[in-house]
Amino acid sequence: MTLQEIAKSINIKCDSTKKISGLSTLVDSTQTEITFLENKKYLSDLKNTKAAAVLINEKFANEVPSGTIALICDEAYLNLAKLSKIFAAEVIETEGEEPIIGSLTKLMPNVYIGKNSIIGSNCTIMAGAYIGDNVKIGNNTIIYPNVVVYRDCNIGNDCIIHAGTVIGSDGFGFANTKDGKYIKIYQNGNVEIDNDVEIGANCTIDRAVFKSTQIASGVRIDNLVHIGHNCKLGIGCILTGQVGLSGSTVLNQYVIMGGQSATAGHLEIAPFTTIAARGGVTKDITEAKKSWAGFPLIEHRRWLKLQSKIAKLLK
Amino acid sequence: MTLQEIAKSINIKCDSTKKISGLSTLVDSTQTEITFLENKKYLSDLKNTKAAAVLINEKFANEVPSGTIALICDEAYLNLAKLSKIFAAEVIETEGEEPIIGSLTKLMPNVYIGKNSIIGSNCTIMAGAYIGDNVKIGNNTIIYPNVVVYRDCNIGNDCIIHAGTVIGSDGFGFANTKDGKYIKIYQNGNVEIDNDVEIGANCTIDRAVFKSTQIASGVRIDNLVHIGHNCKLGIGCILTGQVGLSGSTVLNQYVIMGGQSATAGHLEIAPFTTIAARGGVTKDITEAKKSWAGFPLIEHRRWLKLQSKIAKLLK
Amino acid sequence: MTLQEIAKSINIKCDSTKKISGLSTLVDSTQTEITFLENKKYLSDLKNTKAAAVLINEKFANEVPSGTIALICDEAYLNLAKLSKIFAAEVIETEGEEPIIGSLTKLMPNVYIGKNSIIGSNCTIMAGAYIGDNVKIGNNTIIYPNVVVYRDCNIGNDCIIHAGTVIGSDGFGFANTKDGKYIKIYQNGNVEIDNDVEIGANCTIDRAVFKSTQIASGVRIDNLVHIGHNCKLGIGCILTGQVGLSGSTVLNQYVIMGGQSATAGHLEIAPFTTIAARGGVTKDITEAKKSWAGFPLIEHRRWLKLQSKIAKLLK
Numbered sequence: 001m002t003l004q005e006i007a008k009s010i011n012i013k014c015d016s017t018k019k020i021s022g023l024s025t026l027v028d029s030t031q032t033e034i035t036f037l038e039n040k041k042y043l044s045d046l047k048n049t050k051a052a053a054v055l056i057n058e059k060f061a062n063e064v065p066s067g068t069i070a071l072i073c074d075e076a077y078l079n080l081a082k083l084s085k086i087f088a089a090e091v092i093e094t095e096g097e098e099p100i101i102g103s104l105t106k107l108m109p110n111v112y113i114g115k116n117s118i119i120g121s122n123c124t125i126m127a128g129a130y131i132g133d134n135v136k137i138g139n140n141t142i143i144y145p146n147v148v149v150y151r152d153c154n155i156g157n158d159c160i161i162h163a164g165t166v167i168g169s170d171g172f173g174f175a176n177t178k179d180g181k182y183i184k185i186y187q188n189g190n191v192e193i194d195n196d197v198e199i200g201a202n203c204t205i206d207r208a209v210f211k212s213t214q215i216a217s218g219v220r221i222d223n224l225v226h227i228g229h230n231c232k233l234g235i236g237c238i239l240t241g242q243v244g245l246s247g248s249t250v251l252n253q254y255v256i257m258g259g260q261s262a263t264a265g266h267l268e269i270a271p272f273t274t275i276a277a278r279g280g281v282t283k284d285i286t287e288a289k290k291s292w293a294g295f296p297l298i299e300h301r302r303w304l305k306l307q308s309k310i311a312k313l314l315k
Numbered sequence: 316m317t318l319q320e321i322a323k324s325i326n327i328k329c330d331s332t333k334k335i336s337g338l339s340t341l342v343d344s345t346q347t348e349i350t351f352l353e354n355k356k357y358l359s360d361l362k363n364t365k366a367a368a369v370l371i372n373e374k375f376a377n378e379v380p381s382g383t384i385a386l387i388c389d390e391a392y393l394n395l396a397k398l399s400k401i402f403a404a405e406v407i408e409t410e411g412e413e414p415i416i417g418s419l420t421k422l423m424p425n426v427y428i429g430k431n432s433i434i435g436s437n438c439t440i441m442a443g444a445y446i447g448d449n450v451k452i453g454n455n456t457i458i459y460p461n462v463v464v465y466r467d468c469n470i471g472n473d474c475i476i477h478a479g480t481v482i483g484s485d486g487f488g489f490a491n492t493k494d495g496k497y498i499k500i501y502q503n504g505n506v507e508i509d510n511d512v513e514i515g516a517n518c519t520i521d522r523a524v525f526k527s528t529q530i531a532s533g534v535r536i537d538n539l540v541h542i543g544h545n546c547k548l549g550i551g552c553i554l555t556g557q558v559g560l561s562g563s564t565v566l567n568q569y570v571i572m573g574g575q576s577a578t579a580g581h582l583e584i585a586p587f588t589t590i591a592a593r594g595g596v597t598k599d600i601t602e603a604k605k606s607w608a609g610f611p612l613i614e615h616r617r618w619l620k621l622q623s624k625i626a627k628l629l630k
Numbered sequence: 631m632t633l634q635e636i637a638k639s640i641n642i643k644c645d646s647t648k649k650i651s652g653l654s655t656l657v658d659s660t661q662t663e664i665t666f667l668e669n670k671k672y673l674s675d676l677k678n679t680k681a682a683a684v685l686i687n688e689k690f691a692n693e694v695p696s697g698t699i700a701l702i703c704d705e706a707y708l709n710l711a712k713l714s715k716i717f718a719a720e721v722i723e724t725e726g727e728e729p730i731i732g733s734l735t736k737l738m739p740n741v742y743i744g745k746n747s748i749i750g751s752n753c754t755i756m757a758g759a760y761i762g763d764n765v766k767i768g769n770n771t772i773i774y775p776n777v778v779v780y781r782d783c784n785i786g787n788d789c790i791i792h793a794g795t796v797i798g799s800d801g802f803g804f805a806n807t808k809d810g811k812y813i814k815i816y817q818n819g820n821v822e823i824d825n826d827v828e829i830g831a832n833c834t835i836d837r838a839v840f841k842s843t844q845i846a847s848g849v850r851i852d853n854l855v856h857i858g859h860n861c862k863l864g865i866g867c868i869l870t871g872q873v874g875l876s877g878s879t880v881l882n883q884y885v886i887m888g889g890q891s892a893t894a895g896h897l898e899i900a901p902f903t904t905i906a907a908r909g910g911v912t913k914d915i916t917e918a919k920k921s922w923a924g925f926p927l928i929e930h931r932r933w934l935k936l937q938s939k940i941a942k943l944l945k
Contacts, residue, residue: 091439091457092421106722110425110740110758112442112460124721127742127760128425128776130442130460130478142721144799145742145760145778146443148460148478148516160814163760163778163796164832166478169459169516172537172555180551180569182535184475184513198814201778201799201834202479202854204516204538220812222802223834223856224517224874226538226556236810240802241856242874242892244539244557244574254810259874260892262557262575264592277894278910278925280593295593296622302629307926309628313939314932406754406772407736425740427757427775443740445757445775445793461758463775463793463831481793484774484831487852487870495866495884497850499790499828517794519831519853539832541854541871559854559872559889577872577890579907595908610908611937617944624943 003053003069006034006086010079012071018052022087022188023080024210026051031067038077055079081175081183084209088186089151093133102139114151132168138195150207156195156217164202167191171206171213171229171247185209187229200225200241216253228265240277252288276300318368318384321349321401325394327386333367337402337503338395339525341366346382353392370394396490396498399524403501404466408448417454429466447483453510465522471510471532479517482506486521486528486544486562500524502544515540515556531568543580555592567603591615633683633699636664636716640709642701648682652717652818653710654840656681661697668707685709711805711813714839718816719781723763732769744781762798768825780837786825786847794832797821801836801843801859801877815839817859830855830871846883858895870907882918906930 007014021032026042029035029051036055037046046054046063053069055076064070073079096115101107105123114133119125121139128146131137135149138157143149147161150168161167173185189208193215199205200223207213208230215227216235225239228247236254239245243257246265251257255269258277263269267281270288275281280295291300298306322329336347341357344350344366351370352361361369361378368384370391379385388394411430416422420438429448434440436454443461446452450464453472458464462476465483476482488500504523508530514520515538522528523545530542531550540554543562551569554560558572561580566572570584573592578584582596585603590596595610606615613621637644651662656672659665659681666685667676676684676693683699685706694700703709726745731737735753744763749755751769758776761767765779768787773779777791780798791797803815819838823845829835830853837843838860845857846865855869858877866884869875873887876895881887885899888907893899897911900918905911910925921930928936 092423092441108722109742110443112424126722128443128461128740128758128778144780146461146479146758146776146794148443150459150478160800162799163780164461164479164517164776164794164834166516166538169477169538170475170513172515172535174513174535180533181511182533182551182553196811198800198804200802201796201836202517202539202794202832204479206516206538218810218812220802220804223796223799223836224539224832224854228556236812238812241858241876242557242872246556246574259876259894260575260890262592264574277892296626298626306625306629310625310936310940311926311928314936407738407756425758427739443758443776461776461794463758465774465793479776479794479832481831481853484792484853485790485828487830487850489828489850495848496826497848497866497868517832517854519794521831521853539854541852543871557872561871561889575890577907579889611941613941621940621944625940 001086003034006083007053007071009086010073010082012073012079014053014069014071016053016069020052022210023084024051026054028211034071034083036076036080038080055083075175078175078177078183081173081185084186084188085184087188089133089188091151093151096133099131108145120157126163144201150191152190153192153207154190155193156197158196159193160198162199162201162203162223165199166204167193167199168207169204171209173209173229173247189213189230191215194219194235197221203227206247222259234271274300276303316401318349321398322368322386324401325388325397327388327394329368329384329386331368331384333384335367337525338399339366341369343526349386349398351391351395353395370398390490393490393492393498396488396500399501399503400499402503404448404503406466408466411448414446423460435472441478459516465506467505468507468522469505470508471512473511474508475513477514477516477518477538480514480520481518482508482514482520483522484519486524488524488544488562504528504545506530509534509550512536518542521562537574549586589615591618631716633664636713637683637701639716640703640712642703642709644683644699644701646683646699648699650682652840653714654681656684658841664701664713666706666710668710685713705805708805708807708813711803711815714816714818715814717818719763719818721781723781726763729761738775750787756793774831780821782820783822783837784820785823786827788826789823790828792829792831792833792853795829796834797823797829798837799834801839803839803859803877819843819860821845824849824865827851833857836877852889864901904930906933 003016024033026045026049035051093115099113099117102121108127113131117135126145130148132151136154141159144163153168170187174182192212194217199221203225205227206229214232218236222241226244230248234253238256244262248266249263250268252271261279263281269285272289274291276293293300293303318331339348341360341364350366408430414428414432417436423442428446432450441460445463447466451469456474459478468483485502489497507527509532514536518540520542521544529547533551537556541559545563549568553571559577563581564578565583567586572590576594578596584600587604589606591608608615608618633646654663656675656679665681723745729743729747732751738757743761747765756775760778762781766784771789774793783798800817804812822842824847829851833855835857836859844862848866852871856874860878864883868886874892878896879893880898882901891909893911899915902919904921906923923930923933
């Protein structure tokens with residue numbers, strides 16, 4: 001579609017016949033993508049964007065760099081949501097190549113594998129598993145029964161995904177209209193899982209809104225863990241039972257999170273950090289190799305001291 | 316069955332040959348239903364009940380209104396549990412009409428759809444989904460792989476239910492016997508989901524014990540959320556990851572609940588309330604448009620202040 | 631395999647041609663099993679072990695009892711992990727007897743039942759359920775759609791397992807190498823569920839690393855509950871929504887755990903204990919019939935008092 005056609009769909013005038021391939025952030029957009037600016041704290045990213053066009057409020061129009069077309073509108077994020085549907089993939093592909101299954105790979109009964117998907121060799125795909133369209137799975141990987149891998153996701157070699165886990169479900173994203181409706185932001189990214197990752201049962205790992213939710217090699221995830229869209233887990237991270245990561249959380253390498261601990265969104269945790277059970281992380285952790293606990297989060301040794309002070313209130 | 320036969324099954328004498336259709340609460344019972352009074356705080360509801368009969372302790376017998384027959388027993392709730400089995404539907408219907416599938420609706424392989432169920436037009440029911448008996452689904456709704464919808468539940472138009480989510484599982488209900496057994500209270504209600512609702516992956520939404528667990532239009536639910544039996548969610552409510560609602564929680568319109576927040580049962584939250592992540596609600600919230608946090612729950616701004624006071628204990 | 635062959639696989643010299651059947655703990659090992667000592671707090675168990683051999687650091691070598699062969703190594707736990715793969719069962723059995731299905735048992739479409747499995751009479755196994763190899767299920771048990779029961783697990787009579795629940799997934803266990811790799815400890819135990827147990831939707835109950843994760847009769851489990859490997863739940867325990875039990879938690883009879891409460895691993899809770907919602911148990915509870923709350927956990931009545939003291943900090 002051309003930029004003109006796309007803009008017209010949200011009642012914005014634009015003459016450009018440039019072909020547009022999709023949507024992305026200010027930082028990641030290529031010259032065929034549309035981006036948006038909603039929050040002025042991202043104005044510095046605007047200056048360096050390579051996007052073909054940007055949905056933006058009139059008051060920021062003169063900040064738009066020369067190579068990018070300003071699509072002036074009152075509600076940039078809402079318009080992004082509306083456009084996201086245009087670029088959403090089909091829920092199921094009806095055309096495409098039959099999947100390719102590597103040698104020695106066992107497919108049990110009642111497995112579904114979508115169009116254009118490629119499964120490596122020596123894998124076991126157990127009964128009831130659903131592997132969507134355009135999925136790639138490496139070698140020696142075990143997919144336990146009733147696992148669901150949504151379209152476009154990739155899983156590496158030597159991985160184990162336990163029963164009932166869902167990989168690539170839509171991230172939780174929508175824009176509000178003035179009359180109280182929520183407009184879905186179609187999640188057009190995917191999930192990329194590297195080699196040697198084990199994920200427990202009944203976990204949920206959401207696909208990215210743009211680009212990829214990433215799980216690096218060596219990661220170990222226990223049961224009933226929730227990973228929001230666009231999270232990035234570095235190598236060797238360990239997430240124990242019922243951990244919840246909000247969207248766009250970045251865990252650097254070897255971060256360990258105790259049971260039921262959680263993060264707020266859009267934050268980064270330094271390498272070799274340990275979060276105790278129930279810890280609630282609401283800010284970046286910039287110093288590596290420390291242990292934290294509590295909600296609000298403080299250093300673990302201080303949390304222990306604080307609890308003994310609190311206990312004294314009873315005396 | 317007649318009231319006489321039913322009463323006899325729990326060793327209560329009763330001569331009435333009135334036909335009984337089911338069980339319900341004091342408030343909701345119709346003239347063909349049996350109800351119960353266990354807790355004297357519901358005595359005011361007893362006065363206005365329309366029930367055919369009430370399971371009740373002898374000491375409250377003279378409070379029973381004239382149109383209602385008193386079924387005198389020591390353990391009203393336990394007897395309700397015993398009777399609930401009589402009215403429980405079959406787990407699977409063996410008779411009934413073949414399901415009706417609307418035009419343009421896609422059914423993927425390995426989908427099961429039960430007797431008497433009706434799926435609207437332009438839906439997508441993905442592989443491994445289970446749609447029980449007597450289920451109604453509207454138009455344009457997407458049911459992702461391995462979703463389970465128990466019998467008798469209804470889902471509206473334009474809904475999206477992500478993979479692995481369970482709708483209509485039994486609420487958590489049982490009565491205790493004196494010798495330490497738990498007698499199941501069969502959950503004979505259902506779940507009613509209105510139009511334009513999106514529910515994340517691996518959620519669980521329990522059916523009502525009587526009547527319906529209700530999700531109004533516009534509701535957005537993230538992953539791994541638990542909704543107990545008989546909850547009612549008003550339009551536009553937002554529940555983020557790993558939220559838990561105990562049975563009979565009422566959320567009025569546009570309540571927002573942060574990650575891992577939860578409610579105790581049988582309480583009501585005013586419209587436009589925001590509960591911060593991890594907030595634990597144990598009482599009704601009657602004033603609209605306020606923000607709350609913590610456990611015990613207090614106003615969010617006071618919680619922030621309290622945390623800074625607590626932090627000072629370390630100095 | 632002989633002890634010599636097994637030891638050789640991890641570069642330990644040993645002349646014994648004793649046949650070895652598996653791995654186990656110091657306490658539980660039989661005369662054909664290999665055990666390990668990593669932590670010196672278990673030295674007293676070493677003295678009484680009946681194991682054929684023990685993986686052990688040189689410094690404890692002279693503590694090994696005379697009937698047991700010391701397999702001297704630097705990293706006992708890591709070597710245990712390496713050996714666990716040798717004794718791991720196949721993910722899917724390709725040989726064995728066809729399953730035996732009792733009379734009046736209903737199998738819905740798309741059910742998979744593995745080799746050598748035995749299902750009792752009058753059961754209902756609903757669509758999409760996966761019952762692995764060597765599983766035994768008693769009479770009158772209902773397995774709802776898309777439940778997964780991993781190989782070797784047992785479920786008793788009169789049980790109800792709700793949709794999407796996973797029984798027998800691998801416990802969360804691995805050993806660290808010096809260069810930051812995690813070596814999986816294959817979970818060669820199983821799950822044993824006794825009679826009259828009801829388990830909610832989308833729960834996860836991990837198999838034991840050795841021996842069995844045990845759920846005694848009468849237990850009631852709500853939705854989205856996580857039970858780690860080697861837990862033991864006594865009769866009549868009640869676990870409400872989103873509870874999490876870390877590995878090797880022992881709940882004695884009639885322990886009640888409120889919503890989102892949790893336990894750290896390797897601890898025991900006395901009979902008739904009540905843990906309030908969100909309670910976090912980190913130590914043994916030795917006195918029966920008490921109520922606890924909070925994290926850190928204190929007696930419930932003291933927790934209530936403490937909260938009122940904390941609230942006063944705001945004044």
